[in-house]
Amino acid sequence: MIETGLSGRVVVVTGAAAGIGRATARRFAEEGARVAAWDVNWGADGNGSNGGAAVAAELTAAGGEAFVQTVDVTDADAVADAVEAVAERWGAVGVLVNNAGIVRDAQLVKAKDGEVVKTMSDAAFDAVVDVNLRGVFHATRAVVPGMIAAGGGVILSASSVVGLYGNFGQTNYVATKAGVIGMTRVWARELGRYRIRANAVAPGFVKTEILAAMPDKVLEGMVSHTPIGRMGESADVAEAYLWLASDAASFVTGAVLSVDGGLVVGT
Numbered sequence: 067m068i069e070t071g072l073s074g075r076v077v078v079v080t081g082a083a084a085g086i087g088r089a090t091a092r093r094f095a096e097e098g099a100r101v102a103a104w105d106v107n108w109g110a111d112g113n114g115s116n117g118g119a120a121v122a123a124e125l126t127a128a129g130g131e132a133f134v135q136t137v138d139v140t141d142a143d144a145v146a147d148a149v150e151a152v153a154e155r156w157g158a159v160g161v162l163v164n165n166a167g168i169v170r171d172a173q174l175v176k177a178k179d180g181e182v183v184k185t186m187s188d189a190a191f192d193a194v195v196d197v198n199l200r201g202v203f204h205a206t207r208a209v210v211p212g213m214i215a216a217g218g219g220v221i222l223s224a225s226s227v228v229g230l231y232g233n234f235g236q237t238n239y240v241a242t243k244a245g246v247i248g249m250t251r252v253w254a255r256e257l258g259r260y261r262i263r264a265n266a267v268a269p270g271f272v273k274t275e276i277l278a279a280m281p282d283k284v285l286e287g288m289v290s291h292t293p294i295g296r297m298g299e300s301a302d303v304a305e306a307y308l309w310l311a312s313d314a315a316s317f318v319t320g321a322v323l324s325v326d327g328g329l330v331v332g333t
């Protein structure tokens with residue numbers, strides 16, 4: 067058993083209403099952490115307006131403390147206010163998990179019989195950059211001053227296997243997931259002197275809502291290239307965040323941890 071040092075730590079998880087974020091919030095709660103769960107839409111898991119209460123109950127039952135906040139990470143002021151509310155309740159944020167993310171897939175230029183039939187729209191590009199890249203920037207900028215004052219912290223961000231090797235139909239998404247790796251490396255360099263570590267996690271294909279629009283054929287193809295031979299579970303990724311946040315990883319910074327069943331080497 068590893069000593070995580072996470073009991074009582076103040077942890078913010080963005081996009082915590084569903085999928086990987088929800089599993090991650092729960093995993094930190096199991097360690098006795100104080101978890102501020104952020105999401106723009108607490109109905110995201112199909113529980114309607116009760117979604118936030120359900121997550122709060124889940125985190126408390128798991129053994130943590132819960133603070134459910136409605137926060138759109140694209141809104142810098144809302145993010146700053148939410149960090150302030152966390153600080154007032156529990157003190158400085160010790161761990162930030164930048165998990166919130168969206169997709170708006172389209173080919174850059176789709177042609178049929180030599181004619182262009184569709185292109186990726188500016189709106190699709192901007193929406194994904196706003197959440198997946200700017201949102202990470204907003205949240206990290208908002209928590210770092212408190213971490214510096216407190217003498218340390220951990221920034222963890224969601225990249226993706228596709229940020230490492232690209233993916234058909236994902237110009238916007240891949241740009242953000244590669245960008246997250248770039249920002250993580252900058253922050254490892256800039257913030258190490260304050261005992262703040264910054265790492266990224268690059269999941270493979272994990273069974274969540276975000277894959278809803280992806281054809282089964284594509285997903286089956288991905289599994290066939292995955293040495294471990296299955297899709298990922300949200301809990302697989304949650305474990306990686308937990309370890310990276312823990313004291314056991316105190317010399318790990320600037321890293322990109324693949325949690326993909328070997329997909330990146332199997333391709």
Ligand code: NAD
Nearest residue numbers: 081084085086106110138139166167224226271272274276
């Ligand atoms: P999901 O769609 O199940 O959950 C994402 C959550 O983020 C939702 O609850 C949603 O409401 C929230 N969110 C969206 N926009 C937001 C905003 N502006 N502010 C706050 N919250 C917002 O997705 P998931 O599969 O759990 O993915 C979580 C992260 O992991 C994402 O960054 C995703 O890109 C990344 N990832 C997922 C996979 C996968 O296969 N599922 C693979 C690689 C990387």
